[in-house]
Amino acid sequence: MTIHFTLNGKETELNVPPNKKLSHILRDDCGLRGVHPGCGKGQCGGCLVLDGKNPVYSCLIPAFMANGKNITTIEGFVQTPLFGIIERGFKRAGVILCDFCAPARVLSLGAIILQGRNPDTAEILDQIDIVKCPCIGPESLETGIQIALEEHYARERR
Amino acid sequence: MNEKRFREKLAGRIRFPEDVSSKKTLFARALRSPYPSGTIEKIELPPLPEDAFIMDYHTLPGSKTFQLPLGEMPLLTESRISYRGEPILLVGASREEELNEILAGISLTIIPEPELPPLSLDQRENVQYERHFLRGEAEKILEKEDLIQDEDFFVIESQEPSTRLSAQVSCQKEGNRYIIHSVNQWPSQLRKNAASALKIRRDQIILRNYPHDNNQESRLWYTSLTACHAALLCQLSKRPVRFLIDEEENRLLTPARGKTEIYIKGALSSEGDLLALKVDFALDVGAFGLMTQEIIDRMTLACTGVYQCRNLEITGSGIRTNRMPTGFFSDLNQAPILFAVESFTNNLIRLGGFEPYEWKIENRIRKGNLFLGESTLAKPTPLLKIMENLTTSSDFQRKHTSYQNLQDQRLSLSENRESFHRGIAMSLAYSGNDFLYNHTDLTTAAVRGVLDKEGYLQLYLPIQPGIDRTKKRWAQMAASLLSLEGPDRVSFFFDQEKMNGGPLSAGRSITHITRLIELCCENIQKKRFRDPLPIDVTKRYSRQESRWDKDKMDGVPFHSLSWGGCVVEVEIDQESYELKMRNIWFVLEAGLILDEPSSRVTVERGLYLALENSLGKDWQKRYKFPSYQVDFISTGNTPQGLGGLVQSLFPPALACAINQASERKGYTLPLEEGLLTEDDRQ
Numbered sequence: 001m002t003i004h005f006t007l008n009g010k011e012t013e014l015n016v017p018p019n020k021k022l023s024h025i026l027r028d029d030c031g032l033r034g035v036h037p038g039c040g041k042g043q044c045g046g047c048l049v050l051d052g053k054n055p056v057y058s059c060l061i062p063a064f065m066a067n068g069k070n071i072t073t074i075e076g077f078v079q080t081p082l083f084g085i086i087e088r089g090f091k092r093a094g095v096i097l098c099d100f101c102a103p104a105r106v107l108s109l110g111a112i113i114l115q116g117r118n119p120d121t122a123e124i125l126d127q128i129d130i131v132k133c134p135c136i137g138p139e140s141l142e143t144g145i146q147i148a149l150e151e152h153y154a155r156e157r158r
Numbered sequence: 159m160n161e162k163r164f165r166e167k168l169a170g171r172i173r174f175p176e177d178v179s180s181k182k183t184l185f186a187r188a189l190r191s192p193y194p195s196g197t198i199e200k201i202e203l204p205p206l207p208e209d210a211f212i213m214d215y216h217t218l219p220g221s222k223t224f225q226l227p228l229g230e231m232p233l234l235t236e237s238r239i240s241y242r243g244e245p246i247l248l249v250g251a252s253r254e255e256e257l258n259e260i261l262a263g264i265s266l267t268i269i270p271e272p273e274l275p276p277l278s279l280d281q282r283e284n285v286q287y288e289r290h291f292l293r294g295e296a297e298k299i300l301e302k303e304d305l306i307q308d309e310d311f312f313v314i315e316s317q318e319p320s321t322r323l324s325a326q327v328s329c330q331k332e333g334n335r336y337i338i339h340s341v342n343q344w345p346s347q348l349r350k351n352a353a354s355a356l357k358i359r360r361d362q363i364i365l366r367n368y369p370h371d372n373n374q375e376s377r378l379w380y381t382s383l384t385a386c387h388a389a390l391l392c393q394l395s396k397r398p399v400r401f402l403i404d405e406e407e408n409r410l411l412t413p414a415r416g417k418t419e420i421y422i423k424g425a426l427s428s429e430g431d432l433l434a435l436k437v438d439f440a441l442d443v444g445a446f447g448l449m450t451q452e453i454i455d456r457m458t459l460a461c462t463g464v465y466q467c468r469n470l471e472i473t474g475s476g477i478r479t480n481r482m483p484t485g486f487f488s489d490l491n492q493a494p495i496l497f498a499v500e501s502f503t504n505n506l507i508r509l510g511g512f513e514p515y516e517w518k519i520e521n522r523i524r525k526g527n528l529f530l531g532e533s534t535l536a537k538p539t540p541l542l543k544i545m546e547n548l549t550t551s552s553d554f555q556r557k558h559t560s561y562q563n564l565q566d567q568r569l570s571l572s573e574n575r576e577s578f579h580r581g582i583a584m585s586l587a588y589s590g591n592d593f594l595y596n597h598t599d600l601t602t603a604a605v606r607g608v609l610d611k612e613g614y615l616q617l618y619l620p621i622q623p624g625i626d627r628t629k630k631r632w633a634q635m636a637a638s639l640l641s642l643e644g645p646d647r648v649s650f651f652f653d654q655e656k657m658n659g660g661p662l663s664a665g666r667s668i669t670h671i672t673r674l675i676e677l678c679c680e681n682i683q684k685k686r687f688r689d690p691l692p693i694d695v696t697k698r699y700s701r702q703e704s705r706w707d708k709d710k711m712d713g714v715p716f717h718s719l720s721w722g723g724c725v726v727e728v729e730i731d732q733e734s735y736e737l738k739m740r741n742i743w744f745v746l747e748a749g750l751i752l753d754e755p756s757s758r759v760t761v762e763r764g765l766y767l768a769l770e771n772s773l774g775k776d777w778q779k780r781y782k783f784p785s786y787q788v789d790f791i792s793t794g795n796t797p798q799g800l801g802g803l804v805q806s807l808f809p810p811a812l813a814c815a816i817n818q819a820s821e822r823k824g825y826t827l828p829l830e831e832g833l834l835t836e837d838d839r840q
């Protein structure tokens with residue numbers, strides 16, 4: 001089937017099997033290798049992308065449902081100023097992520113900022129949980145997110 | 159980590175084995191056994207497209223086994239099934255959908271057979287390896303001494319977190335060489351096995367190793383087996399191969415530890431001396447019993463603990479079952495033993511009426527004491543410092559006394575007026591770095607240093623550290639040893655071909671490499687005044703067998719030791735029986751900390767695993783990640799592995815703190831639910 005959607009700000013048209021998962025479309029048909037599907041079942045969060053301002057698991061979205069969406073992957077997000085803010089936050093908090101889940105982490109945090117939220121610790125922890133990482137605790141990530149949020153809102157006030 | 163790499167990572171620009179693909183890529187998978195035990199009777203293949211490829215045991219071109227220094231297993235099974243998920247066939251096709259269709263069309267007839275009996279201390283069938291260690295006269299003493307206790311402990315099966323990154327593998331052929339893209343911690347082992355499976359020379363196998371994630375340490379052989387499979391199909395099809403691993407296989411290829419059962423009997427004199435300990439333990443080592451000797455001997459050494467005790471009798475066995483072949487858990491399999499031995503000792507000293515802090519200060523192992531088998535401890539330990547630091551930061555002594563008074567009152571009044579009860583406990587442990595078994599494949603490492611005419615130093619290392627800061631520290635160290643103009647005069651090359659190193663596990667790598675760099679530089683420095691530049695020096699590490707007599711368990715088994723202590727404070731709500739971990743303190747002595755942030759991450763990850771092992775798989779649904787503090791005290795100038803210290807330290811401290819708050823003892827890991835509920839266990 002032919003699907004039309006916005007991908008990283010560009011109108012995109014593709015011919016793909018209707019059940020092909022968005023995660024695979026992004027990787028195979030669009031060459032976006034920053035999408036890292038793992039479980040294929042909405043459990044790990046490796047395939048996270050933004051649908052508008054919302055984080056979604058692209059492995060759960062078949063092609064026919066991707067039609068008409070506004071999708072941002074890490075490749076698109078990197079072009080926005082928010083990326084730098086998050087990078088600095090993570091850096092200052094000493095966040096050490098594996099290469100595999102790092103982009104999904106950035107996007108899930110980016111979603112908080114895009115949505116204009118100023119979450120408390122519990123909400124931040126919930127957001128961290130969107131990307132299931134079995135190898136580190138949430139401490140440094142939480143600090144990283146706090147730093148990024150502070151910088152973002154300080155800039156906004158200016 | 160340098161800024162650029164950090165940005166690339168966050169931006170998703172780091173490439174992985176699964177990103178290696180071309181139009182000619184062959185998608186491959188293994189057909190695996192759905193049964194844990196049985197015999198293959200028949201395999202019927204569906205009609206295959208022309209460009210599909212199949213390989214089974216009989217068509218393997220070279221060696222049919224995958225070899226490790228301590229054990230082997232088949233690359234593909236011939237007919238006997240030894241565990242669920244055992245690879246039977248390798249299948250490759252041009253498209254993923256086609257591959258899945260072929261796999262679905264294969265009809266596999268397996269006659270299931272009864273599984274080997276499950277682990278139990280009394281079950282003596284299928285013992286892969288047994289170790290008996292005797293020191294003094296434990297048996298005699300345990301018949302007559304004052305305070306004798308015995309208890310059984312169980313630690314159920316647990317698994318490292320599985321991340322997909324570590325299982326990915328691709329293989330391409332370039333000229334007569336096979337390029338394997340994978341995440342692998344033991345390149346020499348991979349190359350050796352892949353070369354003999356493909357029946358080619360070892361230098362025809364090239365590994366493009368990808369940066370490992372936080373979980374690589376325990377994946378001793380797992381990725382190598384898959385890499386051999388990918389290379390075999392690449393050779394057969396003459397096409398690049400992407401080996402696909404689904405979530406279930408990924409779990410299968412993630413190190414898991416089998417169940418452990420431990421029985422301990424001990425005697426404490428009225429003066430508080432730990433007179434004798436008898437420990438019997440058995441570990442489920444899974445199919446093929448890989449690395450069993452190393453694991454069981456390490457566990458036996460762990461039984462000897464950190465307290466003085468002259469009389470010991472330890473029997474440890476590794477029992478084969480139909481569980482997947484075991485790996486080398488990141489706590490080096492010490493955690494189950496330390497949980498049992500520390501919990502037991504804490505219970506014993508409490509029954510004897512001794513204050514734990516003072517008892518531990520008094521009875522801690524010191525220089526000159528018998529330690530690790532028959533040897534005497536040659537160097538002072540940092541245990542005293544660890545305990546002092548711990549008690550200062552956690553206020554352990556005061557809290558323990560006050561919680562103990564409250565507990566005693568509760569017990570005597572048999573009435574409960576408080577809305578919550580608190581408990582606090584301390585545990586101590588050590589961890590041996592490097593492997594016990596002196597097999598060259600396990601223990602070698604080499605570093606080459608070349609100082610050129612312009613005063614630049616090139617260092618050739620066998621591994622690439624995951625953390626850039628480690629490299630920076632190495633550069634600083636080398637520059638200062640050779641009085642170079644600055645650390646930017648030092649450059650690193652990673653040459654797995656020549657600097658063949660052993661695996662990363664057992665906290666060995668960074669320790670050895672740091673030491674080898676140091677030796678190289680010292681040697682260059684000496685030669686510098688005699689010889690013309692360039693000076694080229696290679697230093698190898700291989701342990702001298704003579705230092706450790708493995709039969710008698712005598713001598714110096716480990717290259718170095720790391721030490722640690724932990725205090726856990728808990729609170730149990732008397733209405734809901736909800737457990738709250740109020741705080742956790744760690745003090746760790748792991749030599750020179752090259753990079754503190756990454757050491758903290760190692761600790762955090764260890765704690766994460768320890769929480770899972772102590773509270774069960776779904777602990778996060780019930781508990782928040784607790785707050786914790788870590789203090790690194792460094793005595794040496796060489797880094798030593800943090801190993802699984804945190805995983806070993808946390809469970810007994812938690813169990814004993816709960817014991818003080820609830821009067822109930824934890825005998826199993828994860829701690830049984832009943833520990834915190836109203837139904838009485840004791």
Ligand code: FES
Nearest residue numbers: 038040042045059
């Ligand atoms: S691949 Fe989508 S959540 Fe795991």
Ligand code: FES
Nearest residue numbers: 097098101133135
């Ligand atoms: S899975 Fe990436 S840091 Fe844990």
